Amino acid sequence: MSRPAGRALLRRSRRALDVGGGGPAPDRLLGSAVVTTVAVVGGGQLARMMAPAATALGVGLRVLVEAPTTSAAQVVTDAPVGTPQDEARVLALVAGPPAADVLTFEHEHIPAATIAAVERAGVPVRPGPGALLHAQDKLAMRRRLSDLGVPCPRWAPVEDEAALTAFLADVGGVAVVKTVRGGYDGKGVRVVRDAGDVAEWFAAARTGGPALLAEEKVPFTRELAVLLARRPSGEVRVWPVVETVQRDGVCAEVVAPAPGLEPGLEQAAVDAALAVAEGLDVTGVLAVEMFEVAPGSGEAHGRVLVNELAMRPHNSGHWTIDGAVTSQFEQHLRAVLDLPLGETSPRARWSVMANVLGSTLERLTDALPAVLAADPAAKVHLYGKEVRPGRKLGHVTVSGDDLADVRARAVAAAALLRGEGLPTL
């Protein structure tokens, strides 16, 4: 279908870009057969988990890392240090040599000016800035999704306390207030019953901090996520809809597929995600987090309301590494390179991913003997990060035919990695 596009991309000439800085010249790659390079901004576990996929495809990875010891820097040979705010460093990242075929991200915190500079240098940025804006700015996202007819919670920009008070009255006295930019993993999100609950956010907004958005507090029955990938030529592939379990605003478990999902609701969830992907012209992996709401009287099934978007591999898709024919990390590389997408069907009836959030252990590898002995089929993924309370340090995926068993095993393995239940030495 779009083979010529992908082929042309792969054959793109290895010109040196006319940018300052020069960038790293990885001697070890000169003369090798690696000629296709994906540049990535951000050196955390998401970039780290792209590395095995790049290795399999024979594609080079060049990652801009925050420090030489980050999660991704440990396993990516070409990992210069810098920040996305440093335009010269990002230009050097894509310049190479060899020049990158595309620039992508493992987080959304990229200045628009940086993206524009890379595009001026002739390197495609995927997802593009027009799409990425909607993963960076929650108000822009709500406006656009509402325009597209994608179901959302009731929402309003709240410029001051009076606007929030009025919104609270409209939605029954309780709302979720979010900073429009900069939030993640529950940060920048607060449940409020009074405008005074976010007084300091309003103060910050008046002095240059992020604006605020209020949303109704949805009485959801559970949370779902739809993960898909879309390439520039338009091909889209969707993984099975999953159930996500959040604790304190952070993903704790993912069950794939979402148990007992009514087919009509599943279709509504997929339709909403497709509308986002196509309406916003997303390229790469897109995660759409949703609330499932119980059916009203006379309704055949419940509804979904879109909560958040992420335009990159996402925690709700980590199960795909072991549980799906194509992992989200491989698919993201294929999508941003405009290569044909991979099959998204599951490899097992059920897969459950459990996050390791913090640990009492000094090093997670100390728990490997116990974890691997307890469950020879558990797939353990450690991120090489120093332990801090609540930090995402790794995850475990277990697959099988019996959901209760699979779920209990994934949770037990993650608990051992958090240091719970290990024998003292």
Added chain:
Amino acid sequence: MSRPAGRALLRRSRRALDVGGGGPAPDRLLGSAVVTTVAVVGGGQLARMMAPAATALGVGLRVLVEAPTTSAAQVVTDAPVGTPQDEARVLALVAGPPAADVLTFEHEHIPAATIAAVERAGVPVRPGPGALLHAQDKLAMRRRLSDLGVPCPRWAPVEDEAALTAFLADVGGVAVVKTVRGGYDGKGVRVVRDAGDVAEWFAAARTGGPALLAEEKVPFTRELAVLLARRPSGEVRVWPVVETVQRDGVCAEVVAPAPGLEPGLEQAAVDAALAVAEGLDVTGVLAVEMFEVAPGSGEAHGRVLVNELAMRPHNSGHWTIDGAVTSQFEQHLRAVLDLPLGETSPRARWSVMANVLGSTLERLTDALPAVLAADPAAKVHLYGKEVRPGRKLGHVTVSGDDLADVRARAVAAAALLRGEGLPTL
């Protein structure tokens, strides 16, 4: 079972070894949470494919590579250049910092003196030299396997032409002559009907070249391989027995599990491999290549005769990356670190791996658009190697319920990567 052993290993103090050279000091790893390190000799695709497994387990990999552009060097951050003959380089490899927990290999061409020096430095070598000898020296292997009662073809050391002539008379006029050391992928193996067919090998042997071994030419019906892993504590796990298809002495395809394998013969194959693993005290992955021979009159099933051994991840196990719960690369790391072994059950009814041996393409990545479009479920693994005739450049694994379909698809994908059937641009 042996949890204390693994735990003790992982907690082994990070002492600096008292060896010269100092070795590479990878700044990027200092201060990180990576504290367990596996050192590997050899920078080809087998070491390359250990990297994703090490990434997932949070284990560091330090690979001694032949050049800064080798297959493994492209994807391993800590990849000093050197040869296994250079004892100082190998000592520096295990010295770090940080010190390696264990030294292992991706090929058998390691001098005994190098291994002894590493053991004297206090770093375990796995497989150990007493086991590895039998993967290095085919005559030592035949002697030991015969002592252990493991079924082998008839064999004899042949010191000169007269000995070979006598052996030929014994076995019906045709034999397979092998150099005792240094052979691989069909090199150092020749079918002979006359002692003069290997005259130059005898001449070489008389001037310091490898000695020669003669074996009967087994009238096999097909070739099988048993892959297992064994850890120092004795735990062993065996993958399903596979059928291997060789062309010109090189593995071309692997079918997992071996179709229509009679249960009694399967048991005999596994028993033979277990006898090798335990009799030789192998640690790490062991591949035992075998001939299947048709049953004689009155026999319930055929027999297996052991052909070759490899004590490392092996081409006959590449299907496990995508087709089994635990890949041979992850298992090898677990085994040499004395960590509990992973489940070896298949993820699908059938998996077929097809090697990409040579290509008419300049770069294999040029075929990615066509290969990925033709088969969205094909798992493509490219090794980043420059194209040379007949060279192992990559492989493709396809899994599914219909063997004929799975096999045809794997073969077709490998053909596209060899440059066959691609549209000209």
